[in-house]
Amino acid sequence: MDADHIVEVRGLTAGYAGQAVLHDINFRVRRGEIFMILGGSGSGKSTLLKNMIGLYPAMSGEVFIGGDDIVGARGAAREKILRKFGVMYQGGALFGSMSLEGNVALPLEEWTRLPAAARALLARLKLQQVGLDGFAGYLPSEISGGMQKRAAVARAMALDPALLFLDEPSSGLDPVTSAELDELIRSLSRNLGITFVIASHELSSIFAIADRVIMLDGGGIVAEGDPRELRDRPTNDYVRAFFHHGKERAAA
Amino acid sequence: MTADRAAQPVLRVESGEKETVLHLAGRLDDATVAACWDEALGAVSAARDVRVDCAGVDYCGGAGFALLVALEEAAGRHGARVRVEGLAARFRELYDGLEREKLRAAPEPERGHGGWVADVGYITSERAGDWRAEAEFVGEVGAGLVSLARHPRTLRLREWWRIVEKAGSNALPIVGLVSFLTGVIIAFQAAMPMRQFGVDIFVVNLVALAITRELGPIMTAIVLAGRTGSAFAAEIGTMKVNEEVAALTTMGLSPVRFLAVPRVLAGIAVTPLLTVYSMAAGIAGGLVVLMLIDFPLATLMNQLSGALELQDIAAGLIKSFFFGAVVAGVGCLRGLRTGAGPAAVGDSTTRSVVTSIFLIVVLDAIFAVVYYNIDF
Numbered sequence A: 001m002d003a004d005h006i007v008e009v010r011g012l013t014a015g016y017a018g019q020a021v022l023h024d025i026n027f028r029v030r031r032g033e034i035f036m037i038l039g040g041s042g043s044g045k046s047t048l049l050k051n052m053i054g055l056y057p058a059m060s061g062e063v064f065i066g067g068d069d070i071v072g073a074r075g076a077a078r079e080k081i082l083r084k085f086g087v088m089y090q091g092g093a094l095f096g097s098m099s100l101e102g103n104v105a106l107p108l109e110e111w112t113r114l115p116a117a118a119r120a121l122l123a124r125l126k127l128q129q130v131g132l133d134g135f136a137g138y139l140p141s142e143i144s145g146g147m148q149k150r151a152a153v154a155r156a157m158a159l160d161p162a163l164l165f166l167d168e169p170s171s172g173l174d175p176v177t178s179a180e181l182d183e184l185i186r187s188l189s190r191n192l193g194i195t196f197v198i199a200s201h202e203l204s205s206i207f208a209i210a211d212r213v214i215m216l217d218g219g220g221i222v223a224e225g226d227p228r229e230l231r232d233r234p235t236n237d238y239v240r241a242f243f244h245h246g247k248e249r250a251a252a
Numbered sequence B: 001m002t003a004d005r006a007a008q009p010v011l012r013v014e015s016g017e018k019e020t021v022l023h024l025a026g027r028l029d030d031a032t033v034a035a036c037w038d039e040a041l042g043a044v045s046a047a048r049d050v051r052v053d054c055a056g057v058d059y060c061g062g063a064g065f066a067l068l069v070a071l072e073e074a075a076g077r078h079g080a081r082v083r084v085e086g087l088a089a090r091f092r093e094l095y096d097g098l099e100r101e102k103l104r105a106a107p108e109p110e111r112g113h114g115g116w117v118a119d120v121g122y123i124t125s126e127r128a129g130d131w132r133a134e135a136e137f138v139g140e141v142g143a144g145l146v147s148l149a150r151h152p153r154t155l156r157l158r159e160w161w162r163i164v165e166k167a168g169s170n171a172l173p174i175v176g177l178v179s180f181l182t183g184v185i186i187a188f189q190a191a192m193p194m195r196q197f198g199v200d201i202f203v204v205n206l207v208a209l210a211i212t213r214e215l216g217p218i219m220t221a222i223v224l225a226g227r228t229g230s231a232f233a234a235e236i237g238t239m240k241v242n243e244e245v246a247a248l249t250t251m252g253l254s255p256v257r258f259l260a261v262p263r264v265l266a267g268i269a270v271t272p273l274l275t276v277y278s279m280a281a282g283i284a285g286g287l288v289v290l291m292l293i294d295f296p297l298a299t300l301m302n303q304l305s306g307a308l309e310l311q312d313i314a315a316g317l318i319k320s321f322f323f324g325a326v327v328a329g330v331g332c333l334r335g336l337r338t339g340a341g342p343a344a345v346g347d348s349t350t351r352s353v354v355t356s357i358f359l360i361v362v363l364d365a366i367f368a369v370v371y372y373n374i375d376f
């Protein structure tokens, strides 16, 4: 893997209980780009993402993150790779017994030597970046689902990782909040050079922020490239259906 | 992040005539900021204007922004101002976008504490509501069981069988072990003093009566409260937290009929069976001890058939029906009354076990009085 790429997936086959959901997946993510994994519900976006972050052991293949293979890594080597990225899970996965501030400050407590006041301030700063001013003291169960997602993004960003994995960041959000989140992602990418790998099927987000996409269907990648290019010159029927049905419905 | 990076001089303080200048340089990430945090804040504690020179900063992460904001706040506390200069445009944009006012520690939301008077009122009305809800629950479970008896087809058998299996047959080893050892202990403790008076054969009567009338049903119920009632509370509680219970309600299905009734029925069905098994195991434990102190098995069996009447077993079994209903019912009720968040599931589980054991003991006392009075 060269210096231009931060993630490389090679020959990844992955699934559950010996049943492969994804077969022989290959792609690379460039440093600093916003890379989206597209596909219908159940096409394996979350599965791909979870294998890329080492949550499930891949059935075969390799996933390089910043040059290190996460699939075979154990112990300290694995921990070192895990520190390179942040993750936002599809459901948010905030710790219910901690305030939002506590949730965001937790990785800081674990991994940095910042004094407590600095951690708390930094946590509130991250929460402000996702528009959750004034909710730092709330418990996850005391805020809405969309707010939980944004708090989860804040937690994923706590350690200023160079790479963020987001699973469906904007699904379940209203269009305004969703656009704000897109704007946040763009600004973080532009200003801090963070690379994003995002699983999504929100057309508006895709065209607003994605630099490059891959599309999953039937257990493999059916298209790869610039989203506008794919929309205007679809390479196969599934790609056409994905972009055009969505557009027709949005126009109707 | 690494030690050598933290060792770079990120901060240089220059205290001039009119102002203090902080020169920041290099990477401002969590490690470098942690290393210079105290020194930087210490430098702005005097009431003098501060200039922060960031010309040498080539990366500013969240911790860097936190440091700049903290400097502003610290200086502002004694009326001084902070000017940040030379920050690269891409960081400047994020920095200027921060709303300082809103970064102050926010108060926690109101969680309904209005002094002890309000608390007393609140808890009283809560309790009253609790009792009403509990009575309603008992009523609804009862009605559910009656309607199930009328229309047995409405029981979802596969689901019910799964519950029976988990609550019943999977509990056999632990119930057997606990009861057997209880029999062993009683026989052993009783045999020594009774042998002094030459009446040690009557240990058989003691064990048989104690186990069938009291200990068998109680041990079984307590084991059930610990492993089955708590499982009901956790399972239903998790469903409640995940809004599955809400989903049932909006589908027009009563969570009590759908979740609690089959479980209570399972509790009523398996507890007496487990109790009979527990009685057998307990008596076996007692007999084993007596055989070890040289009573022949035939003598013991003879004594046992004289000591034990069907009535004693019935007395234990009748109780066990009620114990089963209480354990399963309390587990379901606690599960359905789970609050929000994962900690609430833990609370419900704990409360289900504590409440069940308490009610078992209370019920047992009531049975003792009733049996005595009707001479059963």
Ligand SMILES: Nc1ncnc2c1ncn2[C@@H]1O[C@H](COP(=O)(O)OP(=O)(O)OP(=O)(O)O)[C@@H](O)[C@H]1O
Pocket: A016, A021, A039, A040, A041, A042, A043, A044, A045, A046, A047, A048, A090, A201
């Ligand atoms: N824990 C699991 N065990 C077994 N199979 C699973 C599990 N999670 C997902 N699957 C299967 O893997 C396939 C891909 O699921 P995945 O969650 O990756 O889809 P997705 O593209 O993220 O969908 P969505 O857009 O709905 O989130 C599905 O067919 C699903 O049935």
Ligand SMILES: [Mg+2]
Pocket: A045, A046, A047, A090, A167, A168
């Ligand atoms: Mg998914």
